[in-house]
Each structure stands twice: as structure tokens, then as C-alpha cells.
Amino acid sequence: MAESELLATQPRDTAGTHEARRMRKQGLIPAVVYGHKEQTIAVSVQREDLFRVIRHGARVVDLQADGKTEKALIREVQWDHLGHDILHVDFARVAADERIKIAVRIELRGTAPGVTAGGVLDQPLHNLDIECLAIAVPDSIRVSIAELQIDQAIHVKDLKLPEGVTTAVDPEAIVVHVAPPKVEAEAPVAAPVAETAEPEVIGRKEKTEEEGEE
Numbered sequence: 001m002a003e004s005e006l007l008a009t010q011p012r013d014t015a016g017t018h019e020a021r022r023m024r025k026q027g028l029i030p031a032v033v034y035g036h037k038e039q040t041i042a043v044s045v046q047r048e049d050l051f052r053v054i055r056h057g058a059r060v061v062d063l064q065a066d067g068k069t070e071k072a073l074i075r076e077v078q079w080d081h082l083g084h085d086i087l088h089v090d091f092a093r094v095a096a097d098e099r100i101k102i103a104v105r106i107e108l109r110g111t112a113p114g115v116t117a118g119g120v121l122d123q124p125l126h127n128l129d130i131e132c133l134a135i136a137v138p139d140s141i142r143v144s145i146a147e148l149q150i151d152q153a154i155h156v157k158d159l160k161l162p163e164g165v166t167t168a169v170d171p172e173a174i175v176v177h178v179a180p181p182k183v184e185a186e187a188p189v190a191a192p193v194a195e196t197a198e199p200e201v202i203g204r205k206e207k208t209e210e211e212g213e214e
Contacts, residue, residue: 004060004061005052005056005058006061006069007049007053008045009031009033011042011066012031013042027046027047029087029088030042030089031043031045031088031090033063033091033092033093034090034091034092035072043065047086050086051086053074054074057139059102059104059137059139060072063091071093071094071096073137074089074090075091076090094134095134096134096135098133100131100132100133102129102130102131104127104128104130104137104139105127105128105140105141106141106176107141108123108143109142109144110144112147113146113147114149115178117150118150119149119150119181121179122177122178123176124173124176125156125169125173125176128156128159128175129167129168129169131167131168132166136164141161148178149178150178150180151180153174154175155172155173156170156175158175
């Protein structure tokens with residue numbers, strides 16, 4: 001679990017695409033804060049501060065907004081089409097003793113012996129939907145694949161979740177497995193073509209000089 005990060009905000013009175021573009025040029029990211037049956041407020045955060053928080057893996061922050069500091073979950077981050085810049089962020093108010101549902105990335109650790117032996121690593125599940133305390137959201141769910149052989153799999157039921165973390169995902173769902181190496185089918189060998197004798201050309205026999213005389 002990442003330590004709680006402090007994130008300051010500034011009130012935002014205007015909206016719209018043009019205004020949002022202008023703010024981003026000034027190093028500010030438009031945001032909203034909502035939840036707990038309180039008023040939704042429009043704010044902005046410093047781009048560098050937000051990127052710092054995200055780099056540290058924080059999911060819940062101590063948000064300074066509307067003259068007070070409260071815990072808020074980074075509920076949604078909207079990126080540009082290249083995935084380089086943040087366009088907008090949503091913060092949801094949470095309480096320290098509140099259990100929340102959230103998707104957390106699955107982080108593979110180690111090297112699977114089955115891959116070293118030529119197998120193919122396949123990870124059908126990259127994120128896990130969990131429920132936990134708002135102040136105890138793990139950075140990731142770490143999964144060791146150091147003993148995974150060819151034709152072996154790790155299922156959701158095999159995961160070691162942090163204390164207090166639960167999931168409602170199907171226990172039999174495959175998180176990661178090592179498939180056998182792909183064997184390329186050999187191209188069929190064309191049967192040899194039997195040689196055929198050229199047909200004899202039968203034509204009208206020209207008359208010799210002797211045959212032409214009567």
C-alpha cells in the first residue's frame with residue numbers, strides 16, 4: 001500500500017473545452033470532487049503534483065479542496081489519445097473506515113521455468129476487482145510465476161491477497177498460464193509429377209517424287 005499523498009487543489013469557476021485547454025497550457029489539470037452526498041465541486045490540480053502522485057502508485061490522496069482536507073479516491077483519470085498527458089481527473093470522497101470496490105493491476109514477479117523451456121506466457125487477467133478499506137488499497141496484486149511450468153496455470157483462488165482484501169471474481173478464472181510452444185505445421189510436400197512421353201504427331205505423309213508419278 002502506497003503512503004497517503006497530499007494533493008492541493010484550486011477552485012475552478014469556468015468549464016468547457018477551450019478553458020480546459022487553456023488551463024493545461026498553464027500546467028493545470030481540470031478535476032472534479034464528488035461523493036458522500038456532498039456538493040460536487042470543480043477544481044484544478046498542478047500537473048506536476050498529479051503526475052508525482054500517480055508515479056508513486058497512490059490511489060487515495062489527502063485532498064485539499066474547498067477549504068478543508070479530506071481523503072479522496074482517484075476514481076478516473078482521462079488521458080489523451082497517446083497516453084502521455086492527463087486531460088481530466090475525477091476524485092471521489094471516501095472515509096478512512098469505508099470499504100470500496102476498485103480494480104487493481106496484477107503484477108507478475110519472476111521468470112517462469114516453462115517459458116525458459118520454450119513455452120508461451122499468457123496473462124488473460126491484467127486487473128483484479130477487489131474490495132478493501134479506502135486507506136488500504138494495495139499498489140498491485142503481486143503474483144510469483146517462478147515455479148510455473150508448461151501447461152500449468154495460476155487461478156484467482158491461488159492468489160495471496162493482502163489482509164483485509166477480498167474479491168468476488170470467479171475463483172477458477174485463470175490469471176496467467178504457460179502454454180506449450182507453438183509447433184509450426186510443415187508445408188505438405190508436393191507429389192512428384194510423372195513424366196509423360198510427348199505424343200507422336202501423326203501427319204499426312206508427303207508423296208515422294210516416285211510416288212507421285214503414275
